[in-house]
Amino acid sequence: xxxxxxxxxxxxxxxxxxxxxxxSYKTSINNLQWYRQNSGRGLVHLxxxxxxxxxxxxxxxxxxxxxSKKSSSLLITASRAADTASYFCATASNFGNxxxxxxxxxxxxxxx
Amino acid sequence: DTEVTQTPKHLVMGMTNKKxxxxxxxxxxxAMYWYKQKAKKPPELMFVYSYEKLSINExxxxxxxxxxxxxxxxxxxxHALQPEDSALYLCxxxxxxxxxxxxxxxxxxxxxxxx
Numbered sequence: 001x002x003x004x005x006x007x008x009x010x011x012x013x014x015x016x017x018x019x020x021x022x023x024s025y026k027t028s029i030n031n032l033q034w035y036r037q038n039s040g041r042g043l044v045h046l047x048x049x050x051x052x053x054x055x056x057x058x059x060x061x062x063x064x065x066x067x068s069k070k071s072s073s074l075l076i077t078a079s080r081a082a083d084t085a086s087y088f089c090a091t092a093s094n095f096g097n098x099x100x101x102x103x104x105x106x107x108x109x110x111x112x
Numbered sequence: 113d114t115e116v117t118q119t120p121k122h123l124v125m126g127m128t129n130k131k132x133x134x135x136x137x138x139x140x141x142x143a144m145y146w147y148k149q150k151a152k153k154p155p156e157l158m159f160v161y162s163y164e165k166l167s168i169n170e171x172x173x174x175x176x177x178x179x180x181x182x183x184x185x186x187x188x189x190x191h192a193l194q195p196e197d198s199a200l201y202l203c204x205x206x207x208x209x210x211x212x213x214x215x216x217x218x219x220x221x222x223x224x225x226x227x
Contacts, residue, residue, distance in 0.1 A: 030213045040151065040200060042116075045215040088154055092213040098143040098162055098206065100216055102154040 004089050004103025012109040019076045021106040023089030024069075030094040032065055032072050035102075037086045046074075046087075051094070076108075084110045118203050118219035126227055127193060133222045135186040135203030143208030144186045145216065146178060149200040161186060162208055193226045200224075 004025040013019055025032070031050045035043040049056045049065045049072070056063045062075040076083055087106045093099035116137045125131050135144065142163050147155035160168035161180045175197075177189040186203055200223050204216040 033215055035218075040149070040221075042202065042218040042220040043155070043204075043216075045217070048215050090216075096209065097167055098145075098160050098208050098213070099157065099168055100145065100160075100204075100206070101157060102147075105154050107152075 004091060004101070006087075006089060006103045006106050008106060009104070010107040010109070012111060013079060015079055015081055015110050015112050017079055019079050019083070019108055019110075021074045021087055021089075021108070023072045023074070023103050025072075025089070025091045025103070026070065027091075028094040029067075030092045032063075033090045033092065033100075034061075034063060034072075034074050035088045035090060037088065037105075038084075043088065079108075079110045081110050081112050084108060116203055116205055116217050116219035118201075118222050120222055121220065122223050122225075124225045124227060125190065125193065127195070129193075130189070130191045132190065133188040133201055133203075133224075135188075135205075135219055136184055137205040137217070138184055139205065139217065140183075141205035141207055141217070142183065143206045144180065145202075145204040145206075146186070146188050147202040147204065149202060149221070155202055159188075190224075193224075195226050198225045 033048045034046040037043045060077045065072045089103040144161045146158040149155045158172045159178045164180045179187040200221045202221045203219045206216040207214045
């Protein structure tokens with residue numbers, strides 16, 4: 001079963017613009033992670049934010065987490081054509097196991 | 113070495129065949145995962161191994177049989193699959209709960225076609 005819902009399902013923006021994706025989840029989490037997937041192959045980890053953190057930055061990425069609303073957002077600034085990919089949030093269980101459950105994903109297209 | 117290696121990259125099998133997917137990591141990770149991903153869908157968790165013991169089975173049909181021979185290897189044995197089982201099968205590993213639930217590293221996947 002899917003833990004998270006992401007919106008939008010698809011997003012197209014011009015190169016250089018910022019892209020924002022949102023993720024909502026249902027149960028208590030230990031942390032929330034964002035991954036990128038190119039062309040239906042392996043997923044690449046982007047950033048991890050723990051349940052006691054509210055915001056985290058890594059290069060052009062900014063992630064926020066609101067545990068009271070069970071939601072997170074991923075902001076990619078100054079987008080590049082190479083950022084074209086599918087982006088997934090994933091929640092790590094807070095119930096003493098290693099369950100890692102993915103959201104529905106956002107397909108991001110950067111128009112050169 | 114931060115790689116998770118999956119073999120084979122592509123596999124075509126008949127519904128009566130038996131085949132195995134293999135996954136290997138040398139990062140000392142103690143949690144290993146199998147996911148199934150259909151086109152344009154998110155990865156769907158199948159199994160989790162923690163310290164070489166099966167800790168999570170997401171109600172996966174018995175025609176999929178996981179095995180963890182040692183801390184570096186993970187296999188997925190396939191038998192009597194159906195065409196709807198065709199998908200990308202992804203293996204991943206992470207340090208697991210003993211290290212505070214860190215990120216997962218994914219292999220490139222095995223694209224399976226059942227004919």
